[in-house]
Amino acid sequence: MANSEESLLACHDCDLLVRKPRLRTREKVVCSRCGAVLYSHKPDSVGRALNFSLASLIVFVLANAYPLLAFKLQGQVQLCDLISGVKELYRQGYWELAVLVFSVSILTPFLKITSLLYVLLPLRFNRRPWRLAYVFRCVETLHPWAMTEVFLLGIIVAIVKLRDIAIIVTGVGLYSFVALIVLMAAADAALEPHDIWEQVEVER
Numbered sequence: 001m002a003n004s005e006e007s008l009l010a011c012h013d014c015d016l017l018v019r020k021p022r023l024r025t026r027e028k029v030v031c032s033r034c035g036a037v038l039y040s041h042k043p044d045s046v047g048r049a050l051n052f053s054l055a056s057l058i059v060f061v062l063a064n065a066y067p068l069l070a071f072k073l074q075g076q077v078q079l080c081d082l083i084s085g086v087k088e089l090y091r092q093g094y095w096e097l098a099v100l101v102f103s104v105s106i107l108t109p110f111l112k113i114t115s116l117l118y119v120l121l122p123l124r125f126n127r128r129p130w131r132l133a134y135v136f137r138c139v140e141t142l143h144p145w146a147m148t149e150v151f152l153l154g155i156i157v158a159i160v161k162l163r164d165i166a167i168i169v170t171g172v173g174l175y176s177f178v179a180l181i182v183l184m185a186a187a188d189a190a191l192e193p194h195d196i197w198e199q200v201e202v203e204r
């Protein structure tokens with residue numbers, strides 16, 4: 001193992017500096033002081049995260065374009081899509097809640113997917129996007145705010161509560177929304193952030 005192939009990693013938990021050796025597939029670097037995982041070698045991290053992000057963008061569009069649910073109550077059919085819950089909250093005067101729901105279920109996932117694509121797409125073709133460090137820091141900041149799972153939980157609760165009084169038909173939007181949650185999690189799992197930060201170092 002040549003020294004030039006080693007770089008230093010700082011532990012995000014205890015700040016210990018650890019030498020990063022060349023790893024084989026699925027090997028990890030663990031902090032010798034606190035045991036935190038600092039880096040794990042994920043094969044084709046950028047390429048796989050890019051594929052999952054592109055698929056996320058497609059299902060995001062579908063989840064917004066098609067109804068999540070249809071309610072049939074006393075002969076009337078009401079369609080419910082992703083934005084209609086936000087509109088309803090706003091209409092009833094809960095505008096702060098409407099902004100929050102819009103942010104965590106629509107805006108943040110959209111920003112996260114598009115900024116991740118902005119980072120990954122050029123890197124996949126060995127180009128470095130403009131302001132890579134800044135945009136990738138935004139991706140990492142947005143991460144905890146994309147609470148699509150919480151929104152899904154809300155939909156499930158609504159279905160359970162309303163199923164006795166109305167006929168509920170699940171729509172393409174709902175399946176797309178579930179696929180969005182799975183694909184965004186898959187993109188996160190495929191990506192090793194350290195691989196991106198290494199490109200930032202090259203830039204400097």
Ligand SMILES: [Zn+2]
Pocket residue numbers: 011012013014015016031032033034035036
């Ligand atoms: Zn540590």
